[in-house]
Amino acid sequence: MDLFPQFLANGLVMGVFYALSALGLTLIFGLMRVVNFAHGEFYMLGGVSGWFVTNYLGLDFFSGLIVVAAFMAAVGWLVDRFLIERVRGQGEEPGILLTIGLSIFLVNGTLLLVGPAPMKVAGAVAEGPLFFGPIAVTKLRLLAVGVGIALIVGAHLLIRRTRLGAAMRATFQDPMAASLAGIRTGHVYAATFALGCTLAALSGMLLASIYSAQASVGGLISLKSFVVVILGGMGSFAGAIAGGLLLGVAEAMWGGYVSMGMVDVIGFVLVILILLFRPQGLFSIRTERA
Amino acid sequence: MRNVVLGGLLLTGVAASVPAQAQDTVRIGLVQPLTGSVAYNGKSVVEGARLAVEEMNAAGGVLGKKIELIVEDGQCTPANSVNAVEKLVQKDKVVTLVGAFCSSATAAIMPVAQKYKLPLITGVSSKASLTEQGNPYFFRAAETDALMAEAFAKILANDLKLTKVAYIGVNDDWGRGGVEEFSRDLTALGVKTVLTEYFDHGATDFFTLLTKLRAAKPDGVFVAAETQDGSILVKQIREMGLDTKVFGVGSWATADFINLTGEAAEGIHAAVPYASSMDTPRNQTFVQKYQAKYGIKPGKYGAAGYNALNIAGQAIARAGGTDAEAIRASLAKTSYEAPNGVYKFTDKGQAYGFDAVLVRIEKGEPKVIASTPVDAPH
Numbered sequence: 001m002d003l004f005p006q007f008l009a010n011g012l013v014m015g016v017f018y019a020l021s022a023l024g025l026t027l028i029f030g031l032m033r034v035v036n037f038a039h040g041e042f043y044m045l046g047g048v049s050g051w052f053v054t055n056y057l058g059l060d061f062f063s064g065l066i067v068v069a070a071f072m073a074a075v076g077w078l079v080d081r082f083l084i085e086r087v088r089g090q091g092e093e094p095g096i097l098l099t100i101g102l103s104i105f106l107v108n109g110t111l112l113l114v115g116p117a118p119m120k121v122a123g124a125v126a127e128g129p130l131f132f133g134p135i136a137v138t139k140l141r142l143l144a145v146g147v148g149i150a151l152i153v154g155a156h157l158l159i160r161r162t163r164l165g166a167a168m169r170a171t172f173q174d175p176m177a178a179s180l181a182g183i184r185t186g187h188v189y190a191a192t193f194a195l196g197c198t199l200a201a202l203s204g205m206l207l208a209s210i211y212s213a214q215a216s217v218g219g220l221i222s223l224k225s226f227v228v229v230i231l232g233g234m235g236s237f238a239g240a241i242a243g244g245l246l247l248g249v250a251e252a253m254w255g256g257y258v259s260m261g262m263v264d265v266i267g268f269v270l271v272i273l274i275l276l277f278r279p280q281g282l283f284s285i286r287t288e289r290a
Numbered sequence: 291m292r293n294v295v296l297g298g299l300l301l302t303g304v305a306a307s308v309p310a311q312a313q314d315t316v317r318i319g320l321v322q323p324l325t326g327s328v329a330y331n332g333k334s335v336v337e338g339a340r341l342a343v344e345e346m347n348a349a350g351g352v353l354g355k356k357i358e359l360i361v362e363d364g365q366c367t368p369a370n371s372v373n374a375v376e377k378l379v380q381k382d383k384v385v386t387l388v389g390a391f392c393s394s395a396t397a398a399i400m401p402v403a404q405k406y407k408l409p410l411i412t413g414v415s416s417k418a419s420l421t422e423q424g425n426p427y428f429f430r431a432a433e434t435d436a437l438m439a440e441a442f443a444k445i446l447a448n449d450l451k452l453t454k455v456a457y458i459g460v461n462d463d464w465g466r467g468g469v470e471e472f473s474r475d476l477t478a479l480g481v482k483t484v485l486t487e488y489f490d491h492g493a494t495d496f497f498t499l500l501t502k503l504r505a506a507k508p509d510g511v512f513v514a515a516e517t518q519d520g521s522i523l524v525k526q527i528r529e530m531g532l533d534t535k536v537f538g539v540g541s542w543a544t545a546d547f548i549n550l551t552g553e554a555a556e557g558i559h560a561a562v563p564y565a566s567s568m569d570t571p572r573n574q575t576f577v578q579k580y581q582a583k584y585g586i587k588p589g590k591y592g593a594a595g596y597n598a599l600n601i602a603g604q605a606i607a608r609a610g611g612t613d614a615e616a617i618r619a620s621l622a623k624t625s626y627e628a629p630n631g632v633y634k635f636t637d638k639g640q641a642y643g644f645d646a647v648l649v650r651i652e653k654g655e656p657k658v659i660a661s662t663p664v665d666a667p668h
Contacts, residue, residue, distance in 0.1 A: 003501050012495040108325065116329035118518045118550055128490035136497075136504075138529045211494040211522050212550060216326060220492055255498040261461040261488035263498075 002134060007256040008249065009135045015248025016148040017203050021221060022228035022240045023155060024199035030194045030235020031172045033096040034084055037223055038103040039200055040218030046072055046201025047213025051119035061124035061209065065147070068205050069198050076197030080190040088189070103218065110215040118212040121205060144206040151202055152241060155195070159237065168192055174233070200225075220264070227267040231274055233281025242282055246270070246290055299379060315358035316351070316612060318343075318602055320595075321389030321399065323366035323663045331516060331541060332391050336361055337584055339388065340597030342603065345579070348573045359599070368398030375399045379406050379437045385612040386411070386602045389594075392465050393417035403427050409605070409618045413598030414494040414591065417463050417662050418667075421640040427614075429621055429639040429659030433563045433646060433664050435467040435514075438539060441646050441662045445477035449660065450535060450559070452476070452510035456485035456503050458523070459514040468514030468539050476512075484508045493519060496526045504532055513538040521550035528554040537561065541596045542654035544589025555651045563646045563664070564593040564630045565656045573629035597628045631663065642666040 025039045044104050049071055053064040083102065087094035125139045159165035170178040171188045179185045204213065204221075231241025247267055254266040274281065295394060320339055323332035342610035343359045351357055360382050364371030371390040378384045379402075387403055387410040390396045403410035404427050411429045412420075418434045446452055449623040457473050459465030465488060473483055487499050511534050515523055520540055527536060535558075540548055542560030566577050566587040576596065580588040588596070601624055608623070609616035626633040630642035646664050649656035 003505055006501040007498055010495065010501065013497075014495050111325060111329065116325075116333055117546065118330065118521070120550060127525070127529060129529055131531065136530045207494065212518065214330075214518065216329065217492065252498045256501060259488075260493075260499045261490065263493070264490055 002107050003256060005133070006135050007252045009137060010256075011249030011252030012128055013137070013141055013248070014251065015245035016145050016152075017207050017244075018224060018228050018247050019241045019244025020148050020203040020206075021152060021200050022225040022232070022244050023237065024196035024203075025225045025233055026194040026229045026232065026237070027155075027192055027199075029229060031168060032037075032088075032189055033092060033161055034099070036094055036196070037099040037222060038106060038218075039099075039123065039196075040220070040222030041103045041106040041288060042076070042197040042200040042218075043204035043221045043225075044110065044213060044215065044218040045075070045106065046204030047115060047121065047208030047217070048119060048215070049201070050121040050205030050208055052114075054122040055119070058232060061122065065202065065205060072201035073194040073198045076194035079197070080193035084193060085186070085189070091194055092099075102109070103222070107218065114215070114250045116215055118214045119208070120212045121208040123209040137150060138210075140210055144210055148203065148206055150212075151199065155199060156237065158195070164188075164191060197236065224267060227271050230271050231282060233283040236281060236283040239281055239283030246282075295344050301385065307658075309393045316353060316606060317358045317360055317382055317384040317385045317607075318599065319375070319382060319384035319389075320359055320361045320599075321364040321371050321374045321378070321387070321431050322361065322595075323391050323395075324361070324363035326365045326367075328366050328391060328516065330518065332366070334541075334544075334589060334591035335595035337389065338348050338580070338588060338592035338597075339599040340595075341580060341583055341592075342585075342599035343598045346600070347535050352603055353611065357603055360384060364391055364399075366390065366392040367396050368395055369543060371395040371399050372402055375402045379408065384408070385614065386544050386606065386617055388413065388598045388602060391415065393420060396420060400425050400428050405449075407614050409602075409614060409621055411598050411602055411621070413594035417467060421638045424638075426639075427618055429601075429624075429635055429641070431601050431641045432594060432632055433644075434640070434667070435464070435471040435539070437642075437664050438561055438563070438646060439468075439471035439475045441664055442648055442660075443472065443479055445648055445662075446510070446537060446559075446561075447476055447479040447481050450510060450537070452481055452535065454484045454506075454508045454510070456487075456506055456508040456511045456534075457483065458485075458487050458489070458499065458503075458511060460519055461488040461490050465514045467500075469512070470510050470552065472514075472539075480579070484553055489519070491519065494522060496523050497530065500526055500530045500532065503527075503534075504530060508534055510535040514541075515540050517541045517544065517547050517550065521547055521555075524551050524558060525554045533561070537648075540608045541590045543567075543647075543651075544591075545587045546589065548651060548654050548656070554652070557614045557650065557652070559648060559659075561646065562590050562656075563644065564588075564590045565647050565658060567649070567656050567658055568645070568647060568661075569658065570629065570631075572627060575637075576629040593629060597626070597630075597633065600628070601626050601633060640667055 028036045115167045123140045167183045167188045228243040232243030255263040298530035322335050343357050347356045362374035364374045393415040413431045416434050457469045537559035543562045543565040548555045605621040608620040633641045634643045647658045648660040
């Protein structure tokens, strides 16, 4: 039992990053009906471009974070305008095929440009242990978690308190009516996709400062983000946060008390349980479109 | 597209009508993972292989011809590796095969090599059972986990004075094999096992695992992990404030591992078949050339690619022709002077005789603290 606080802390730390990454996915899915299989690759690009700006351009971590956010928002915007827009309104399958293709392109493009070596993003603070009673964390982790929570709050405020957020919510509820009311839905879609990509990328950069980034990391992150989105409910903001924390803690407990070797299984076990007993997800109340 | 089809038809037509001897190069096929989670290590093998071919060609090639290295991406998966071998044999008409990286992929291409009666050399795959299958065309120019454990268990138990050890391995044939072999040999020497855990490839957060490690209070932890997983794990061991001794197998003595791990690498031990700091004249030349070409010191996998290609090239030269049976027969008589000792093969195609070393990372350099020849398995 004395290990429990440490397991819980480990799980909550990972949970914040899962939530941040899944938030981007659930926005894109909830609003745009795009099942984005390239989501993990945007996460990966965040880590790789974070490595590039801190390592080669010599920016400090926080300036780097801002540059990466701007860069990835632009990438997301362009991807929507030039690719996703072409399959809009044609159902979900063309979008799935398109994003699978995009993910293969991004992984191999990254391999070609920077090679398969793991890349370390220079962190904002020194590494080294920090103890709170029986719990060991690091300054770097605490900082990354803090930035992660700030980003989640920021995204929430953006959606709840800004004109763009209002336009997003309106488009989410009824694209046709939003369009008739004068909302330029094309721009709203592009902005949503850009925001989703940016959140994934920032999660990737934060984690790459603790671990490292590599061209091939996206696949697992995509899967976990889908797990979180299904747990929390498609398109639900609160659900993504709860789902992320739940997955992080569940993995930590499973790894701690059962087996580390099967830790990636627990997410799918949770998904099966949710699909059996609460198919709309923990938080979603909208099921007719999901 | 039409051109490709026409070209393909022409190629097969030409290849069918002209005997293989008419090629103006001697072709060797290399299958490695160039994409996927071990692409990074596969790339090192290819770098080492290219250096070996370059050297041999500068010295006049073999059989009066240049060696041509044809590299295919097998992705470390059985299916893709088999496809790659089929392509190398059918289209490129290679005379010898080298590969693959992961033991499971090598196991899959072994019967293909046997079907075409082509010699196959692996410089990496270490699952012990591969050489037990009685495939006469297969040669392993690498250590097995069992041989490494046998070579180092005593040094670990006696010199590092370990009494309670925790074992952590990556969750595949290689990681599980390494943990099992080392724990068996160490247990036989009276070392107690306090924890055995496996994690998946590409895992990033080890805090949960390390929480259990901290509770188990070992005085040494054995780790079987590759560059990326291993470096993250070692860093987190220090982040958790654990000061247990760490020793590992895998690509731990490489410059990349040390760079990625940073300060946390200081003082850890690794049992490896090759370290750039091995103190032989042959190795110093190799390191110099490798560093000049790639700007980085060679590690275990760079050396593995270099050795496998040299073994192949020398065997072809001794065979006096590209007949597969002759190459196979001359491979069996290998006595290759590598940067890390002399490689010979047992009747089953298992290499022995080369040196393996225990290194300690000091000031960012792998310092050799013990060296022992790898014996033939018995």
